[in-house]
Amino acid sequence: MPETNFNFDVLPERRGTGSIKWERFPEYTPFWVADMDFASPDCVVEALHRRVDHGVFGYAAAHTGLIESVLDYLSTMHGVEADEKDLVHLPGMVLALSLACRALCEPGDQVMINSPVYYPFFKVPADAEAELIDVPFTRDETTWRFDWDAMEAAVTPRTRILILCNPQNPLGRAFSEEEIQQLADFCERHDLVLLSDEIHCDLILEDDQPHYSALKLPESFQKRLIILMAPSKTYNIAGLGYSFAVIRDPELRRKFNSARGCTVPEINALAMYAAEAAYRDGEPWRRDLIEYLRGNRDLLAEFIRNEIPVLKIHEHAATYLYWIDCTELDVSSPVQFFAQEAGVFLTDGTPFGSSRHVRFNFGCPREHMLEGLQAMKAAVDRKLASI
Ligand SMILES: Cc1ncc(COP(=O)(O)O)c(C=O)c1O
Numbered sequence: 001m002p003e004t005n006f007n008f009d010v011l012p013e014r015r016g017t018g019s020i021k022w023e024r025f026p027e028y029t030p031f032w033v034a035d036m037d038f039a040s041p042d043c044v045v046e047a048l049h050r051r052v053d054h055g056v057f058g059y060a061a062a063h064t065g066l067i068e069s070v071l072d073y074l075s076t077m078h079g080v081e082a083d084e085k086d087l088v089h090l091p092g093m094v095l096a097l098s099l100a101c102r103a104l105c106e107p108g109d110q111v112m113i114n115s116p117v118y119y120p121f122f123k124v125p126a127d128a129e130a131e132l133i134d135v136p137f138t139r140d141e142t143t144w145r146f147d148w149d150a151m152e153a154a155v156t157p158r159t160r161i162l163i164l165c166n167p168q169n170p171l172g173r174a175f176s177e178e179e180i181q182q183l184a185d186f187c188e189r190h191d192l193v194l195l196s197d198e199i200h201c202d203l204i205l206e207d208d209q210p211h212y213s214a215l216k217l218p219e220s221f222q223k224r225l226i227i228l229m230a231p232s233k234t235y236n237i238a239g240l241g242y243s244f245a246v247i248r249d250p251e252l253r254r255k256f257n258s259a260r261g262c263t264v265p266e267i268n269a270l271a272m273y274a275a276e277a278a279y280r281d282g283e284p285w286r287r288d289l290i291e292y293l294r295g296n297r298d299l300l301a302e303f304i305r306n307e308i309p310v311l312k313i314h315e316h317a318a319t320y321l322y323w324i325d326c327t328e329l330d331v332s333s334p335v336q337f338f339a340q341e342a343g344v345f346l347t348d349g350t351p352f353g354s355s356r357h358v359r360f361n362f363g364c365p366r367e368h369m370l371e372g373l374q375a376m377k378a379a380v381d382r383k384l385a386s387i
Pocket residue numbers: 034091092093094095118165169197199200230232238241242243
């Protein structure tokens with residue numbers, strides 16, 4: 001039984017609302033950028049109404065209710081205790097990745113990432129004139145893994161940061177405790193800071209693969225740890241702009257903050273009230289969302305395996321994003337193929353590190369998702385019939 005009355009089957013009209021997803025390429029049906037085609041939970045919308053009704057929107061600071069709800073969320077959802085002073089409130093996540101690079105790298109230093117990965121990971125080192133070291137994941141029949149030997153071979157004394165995306169966008173992996181510990185060991189041996197982007201951590205679809213936050217690593221590791229979290233993906237409030245870092249080490253926190261210069265704007269007053277409400281009262285909605293997304297994910301995987309077998313997929317445990325291998329489709333640009341032949345706009349894998357992949361966003365009503373998949377199947381069938 002659902003815990004809330006929320007109807008995930010309703011597709012909101014988003015055209016004409018200033019939506020990047022729906023309005024940037026209006027001629028196609030969008031399954032690309034990472035926001036969901038669901039309204040946010042009532043608790044969030046009501047909190048926004050209350051704040052709007054106040055009518056005054058001057059510069060805003062993180063208020064007590066927000067701080068309490070973030071600390072409580074960390075404790076109840078992730079089993080980690082943090083202190084108010086460990087929190088750095090921010091108007092977004094990507095800017096925090098950039099801040100960390102600028103705080104910790106001199107020109108010519110290096111930042112390690114593992115691709116395929118969310119495309120700004122490739123770009124933020126350049127903000128610090130640092131060099132990128134990409135050590136791609138390896139793939140077996142079912143999943144993707146860190147290439148530990150290649151990472152050992154690639155790391156140098158100039159490497160300062162390893163940026164982790166956990167759960168992983170676009171691979172849909174939730175890394176295990178063992179993998180995070182192995183990463184921590186790698187960072188410790190090579191004197192790296194672990195910059196852990198955990199924005200998708202409340203979107204785990206497999207109960208037996210719970211999120212293992214890097215915040216659970218031992219006390220001795222905290223001096224080399226910056227974690228980033230946000231309610232934005234889970235509660236579909238990315239357009240409001242609020243995220244936070246947890247940095248327990250005072251010196252690391254000072255360095256991170258001092259890299260701000262004049263580059264970081266104040267946080268949107270409404271965003272912080274939405275975040276407070278999401279973390280404090282949104283959990284029943286989130287549980288229903290997870291059930292719904294799991295149903296979509298299973299249907300999508302079954303559809304692709306049975307109806308479009310030329311596309312290849314691997315196991316998926318987290319996020320509402322599915323990484324699809326189009327190698328055997330044998331087209332020069334899969335994203336253009338599906339746009340032109342199916343009228344469906346997906347995320348291009350190229351800036352994530354693979355031009356042979358597309359990413360399908362299944363955070364939407366089921367019927368709508370199926371229409372997109374049917375259109376993709378018809379386009380693939382036509383192509384295969386013409387060979
Ligand atoms: C892993 C990851 N980090 C960060 C972001 C973006 O965060 P923000 O919009 O707060 O910069 C996304 C959005 O898709 C993401 O997938």
